Ligand SMILES: Nc1ncnc2c1ncn2[C@@H]1O[C@H](COP(=O)(O)OP(=O)(O)OP(=O)(O)O)[C@@H](O)[C@H]1O
């Protein structure tokens with residue numbers, strides 16, 4: 001297998017300027033198929049901007065993003081999502097007034113193939129597919145341990161479980177690459193530990209690749225096989241958790257300072 005085929009995501013020379021500010025500057029990194037890669041760095045380092053560039057929310061100023069060997073650099077967000085790249089957000093985005101089940105069920109519908117007339121007339125194909133989507137939503141809730149809360153309104157879930165629900169919604173879109181933006185933000189150590197197991201479990205179960213932004217260093221160091229460190233939009237270092245822990249520049253720019261308690 002060629003080197004290219006082993007990587008699900010290849011980012012090269014990625015640059016994003018906002019006016020005079022280079023939020024991301026000539027960043028290169030790769031995500032191996034099946035890999036879990038960490039993206040870390042101080043507040044404002046450009047981490048979320050990289051997610052916005054990879055998912056097409058922001059237009060790239062310079063550089064390329066390849067997904068499964070094809071350029072997605074100039075594609076629209078819905079095409080990129082369709083190809084199998086989905087994300088969660090630093091600030092939770094759920095349908096707060098819908099139940100846990102409906103949050104997942106609505107996400108499952110984005111992969112529905114029946115037509116509008118078939119849905120309105122409730123034709124057999126619609127009914128068959130609705131049944132399958134319901135089973136899919138139920139199955140996903142079971143995998144992440146939310147099946148007992150299926151009827152709870154999302155905003156009434158404890159914070160840690162809302163973050164978990166956001167991950168299930170992303171999984172409902174059948175991703176091959178999952179981007180998680182501070183999934184453990186606001187979680188206590190126990191919830192963080194459980195989340196780490198969940199991410200490793202869904203990676204194995206769904207044969208995913210994962211790119212995760214996190215400030216909880218314990219989670220990043222134990223979960224990720226490689227870590228990319230950003231500082232002021234520039235890649236400061238890249239390597240295994242041990243490489244990163246021992247890198248004097250990273251310690252000075254980031255690890256030396258006390259980690260924030262959670263996201264914003
Ligand atoms: N739409 C925008 N317009 C202007 N500047 C932006 C925009 N989005 C991000 N920036 C700037 O780009 C820089 C990087 O922001 P980004 O949100 O990517 O940081 P981050 O590493 O995710 O930080 P945090 O850990 O606080 O979430 C910041 O200086 C930010 O103010």
Ligand SMILES: [Mg+2]
Pocket residue numbers: 047048049090
């Ligand atoms: Mg961010």
